[in-house]
Amino acid sequence: MKNSRAKTIQLTLSYLVILFMFAIILYPILWIVGASFNPGNSLSGSSIIPSDATLSHYKELFDLEKSDYLLWYWNTLKICFITMVLSVILVSLTAYSFSRFRFVGRKNGLMTFLILQMIPNFAALIAIYALANLTGLLDTHLALILVYTGGAIPMNTYLMKGYLDTIPKELDESARMDGAGNFRIFWQIVMPLAKPIIAVVSLFTFITPFTDFILARILLRTEEKFTLAVGLFELISGQFGNEFTKFAAGAVLIAIPIAIMFLSLQKYFVSGLTAGGTKG
Amino acid sequence: MGDQEKNYSTNHRKTALALSIIPGLGQFYNKQWIKGIVFLILTASFFIAFTDLIQYGFWGLFTLGIDPTYDHSITLLVEGILAVIVTLLGLSIYALNLRDAFKVGKQRDQNQEPNSVRQQYQNLIGGGFPYLMMTPGFMLLIFVVIFPILFVVLLSFTNYDLYHSPPANLVDWIGFQNFIDIFRIKIWRETFFSVLAWTVIWTFGATTLQIALGIFLAVMMNQKGIKFQKVIRTVFILPWAVPAFVSILVFAGMFNETFGTINNDILALFGLGDIPWLTNPTYTKIALIMIQTWLGFPFIFAMVTGVLQSIPSELYEAADVDGATIMQKFRQITLPLVLYAIAPILITQYTFNFNNFNVIFLFNGGGPAVPGQNAGGTDILISWIYSLTVSSAQYGKAAAITMILSLIVIAVALWQFRRTKSFQEEDMM
Numbered sequence: 001m002k003n004s005r006a007k008t009i010q011l012t013l014s015y016l017v018i019l020f021m022f023a024i025i026l027y028p029i030l031w032i033v034g035a036s037f038n039p040g041n042s043l044s045g046s047s048i049i050p051s052d053a054t055l056s057h058y059k060e061l062f063d064l065e066k067s068d069y070l071l072w073y074w075n076t077l078k079i080c081f082i083t084m085v086l087s088v089i090l091v092s093l094t095a096y097s098f099s100r101f102r103f104v105g106r107k108n109g110l111m112t113f114l115i116l117q118m119i120p121n122f123a124a125l126i127a128i129y130a131l132a133n134l135t136g137l138l139d140t141h142l143a144l145i146l147v148y149t150g151g152a153i154p155m156n157t158y159l160m161k162g163y164l165d166t167i168p169k170e171l172d173e174s175a176r177m178d179g180a181g182n183f184r185i186f187w188q189i190v191m192p193l194a195k196p197i198i199a200v201v202s203l204f205t206f207i208t209p210f211t212d213f214i215l216a217r218i219l220l221r222t223e224e225k226f227t228l229a230v231g232l233f234e235l236i237s238g239q240f241g242n243e244f245t246k247f248a249a250g251a252v253l254i255a256i257p258i259a260i261m262f263l264s265l266q267k268y269f270v271s272g273l274t275a276g277g278t279k280g
Numbered sequence: 281m282g283d284q285e286k287n288y289s290t291n292h293r294k295t296a297l298a299l300s301i302i303p304g305l306g307q308f309y310n311k312q313w314i315k316g317i318v319f320l321i322l323t324a325s326f327f328i329a330f331t332d333l334i335q336y337g338f339w340g341l342f343t344l345g346i347d348p349t350y351d352h353s354i355t356l357l358v359e360g361i362l363a364v365i366v367t368l369l370g371l372s373i374y375a376l377n378l379r380d381a382f383k384v385g386k387q388r389d390q391n392q393e394p395n396s397v398r399q400q401y402q403n404l405i406g407g408g409f410p411y412l413m414m415t416p417g418f419m420l421l422i423f424v425v426i427f428p429i430l431f432v433v434l435l436s437f438t439n440y441d442l443y444h445s446p447p448a449n450l451v452d453w454i455g456f457q458n459f460i461d462i463f464r465i466k467i468w469r470e471t472f473f474s475v476l477a478w479t480v481i482w483t484f485g486a487t488t489l490q491i492a493l494g495i496f497l498a499v500m501m502n503q504k505g506i507k508f509q510k511v512i513r514t515v516f517i518l519p520w521a522v523p524a525f526v527s528i529l530v531f532a533g534m535f536n537e538t539f540g541t542i543n544n545d546i547l548a549l550f551g552l553g554d555i556p557w558l559t560n561p562t563y564t565k566i567a568l569i570m571i572q573t574w575l576g577f578p579f580i581f582a583m584v585t586g587v588l589q590s591i592p593s594e595l596y597e598a599a600d601v602d603g604a605t606i607m608q609k610f611r612q613i614t615l616p617l618v619l620y621a622i623a624p625i626l627i628t629q630y631t632f633n634f635n636n637f638n639v640i641f642l643f644n645g646g647g648p649a650v651p652g653q654n655a656g657g658t659d660i661l662i663s664w665i666y667s668l669t670v671s672s673a674q675y676g677k678a679a680a681i682t683m684i685l686s687l688i689v690i691a692v693a694l695w696q697f698r699r700t701k702s703f704q705e706e707d708m709m
Contacts (some may be wrong), residue, residue, distance in 0.1 A: 032530045090417035097410035118693035120635050126669050127428030150424030182409045211523050214637050229525045255522045262521035270582050
């Protein structure tokens with residue numbers, strides 16, 4: 001009897017905490033959605049649910065003559081997609097070599113990767129800027145893609161190598177008996193079995209450039225070449241002045257699709273990070 | 281070695297090694313003509329292609345230019361690093377040549393037939409395969425990761441700043457002067473230590489809070505009897521699902537002192553409506569830690585939820601029999617198991633926040649400005665480096681601080697990895 005009362009109190013308290021967390025999590029989201037429907041440029045004197053809601057900010061964003069927003073969206077998706085494809089190819093090749101071959105320099109190579117993945121590659125941003133400047137790659141998407149891909153190699157190689165290590169080597173050996181060459185084993189035996197980790201690496205290498213701000217900010221100069229992170233930042237600071245409601249609409253248009261994508265792929269994220277944590 | 285030498289009647293390995301001082305000759309001596317020619321051609325083309333680059337590169341690296349009208353110090357520095365990398369590549373080919381001549385000579389000393397061309401080809405394909413596969417990734421890594429690191433290391437020993445900046449001026453080597461200045465000159469020293477102190481407080485404060493909140497919510501959701509589990513969990517994950525830069529910018533708007541909802545709507549309810557969130561460093565710091573907790577707890581929540589589901593329920597049943605309270609069960613069973621399972625992830629969370637540029641910069645640009653130092657009131661090391669580079673062109677000092685920051689991160693990383701199992705297992709490495 002006493003036990004069940006304690007239980008009820010405990011559950012009530014839990015629900016109160018949950019309610020409180022809901023408020024904290026959802027309030028910013030509702031506020032920004034509300035702001036995006038607000039007429040005018042600033043929010044002064046408005047309420048969270050605007051009485052005269054308008055879609056004009058969304059229309060403005062979709063109007064290529066008035067805003068580069070669609071371009072930024074396209075740039076970001078393009079950069080992320082190419083980075084993802086390049087990284088997956090390079091990471092698979094490197095991880096397979098590290099996992100299956102014992103060669104001179106292997107141990108040192110792994111050590112180097114381990115240390116490199118700890119230093120964020122934007123720590124060397126002066127160098128990246130100078131290098132891009134010298135090679136004429138400043139203000140190009142190619143420079144960004146190369147930097148993102150290079151930066152993705154160490155950590156993701158480690159992640160994938162850990163997974164490949166768990167695929168039994170007997171499979172390789174029996175294929176070798178049947179006369180398969182190294183490349184064939186890689187392509188037809190190991191890669192199909194590594195699909196789960198390829199999915200994880202693809203996700204990571206897609207989302208990292210998407211959320212990066214600092215490198216894009218340093219390397220990109222012209223407005224038409226911006227990525228979403230840089231563009232959105234410019235909308236509320238600097239040259240565009242205070243266009244907070246327009247920014248709000250832009251933020252909503254990024255947050256919703258990405259959140260939906262993320263929630264549907266969430267289990268891959270968790271499994272990938274757990275693997276990276278225990279094996280890295 | 282002496283004993284072994286007596287076993288051989290011939291001394292081909294030493295002769296081959298000595299002849300290989302000119303690459304290829306040792307292979308000729310071993311009667312491996314094709315291999316010898318390959319080495320000879322490789323060496324010749326290396327010298328033809330790179331002699332200029334190496335000479336000019338090393339000259340540039342040492343002098344950083346002598347006449348500002350012709351020499352661009354930073355270009356010279358970049359070419360110098362290129363020359364170093366090319367030289368290292370050349371030396372490794374050279375070492376390969378010596379090693380090969382010695383090995384084949386030894387085979388001959390032991391009266392074994394040297395490999396035929398066919399066998400050599402197969403050896404190359406078999407043994408060379410991993411190198412072949414790694415080359416593209418490795419090349420990219422050299423140019424976009426290792427190259428910049430070398431560049432920053434070298435830059436930290438130069439006086440590259442606004443007043444020593446090409447093309448009008450030359451950059452010079454100044455040894456450890458940047459490091460000395462950071463600790464000697466008052467404004468630099470005070471800025472460095474106040475930024476470092478805030479970086480440490482930020483790292484520990486924000487990370488620990490997000491971990492505590494994540495674990496607390498996960499444990500709470502794990503109790504029996506909570507309804508709508510799925511919906512609640514999805515909402516709890518939401519801050520992770522929205523890209524962080526979007527959330528941070530939204531928060532920057534919410535905390536805005538003129539139109540922000542925090543002051544105007546929420547705090548106004550309690551009669552506090554004018555807290556200077558963006559102009560008072562202390563309030564900005566509080567806001568930043570709260571924001572990072574909001575951004576970071578869902579990740580911990582998701583991880584811990586996974587661990588909790590794998591804890592066998594017998595443990596709790598046994599504790600119930602012994603009459604343990606909820607707190608005792610949490611402290612003695614749940615917490616140790618959870619912390620053990622997610623320890624590596626927790627450490628990466630700390631290093632992540634240590635370098636969490638986005639939240640600091642996007643929220644308030646590292647500001648507000650504080651008198652008496654050349655960093656903003658909420659700048660952490662990485663955002664300070666950014667503003668030194670981008671707004672005040674203090675490249676040399678910024679590079680020196682980058683070095684200090686990297687040393688801290690590497691020390692923590694090595695300490696962490698020496699403790700993880702995978703580092704010690706031979707097969708994992």
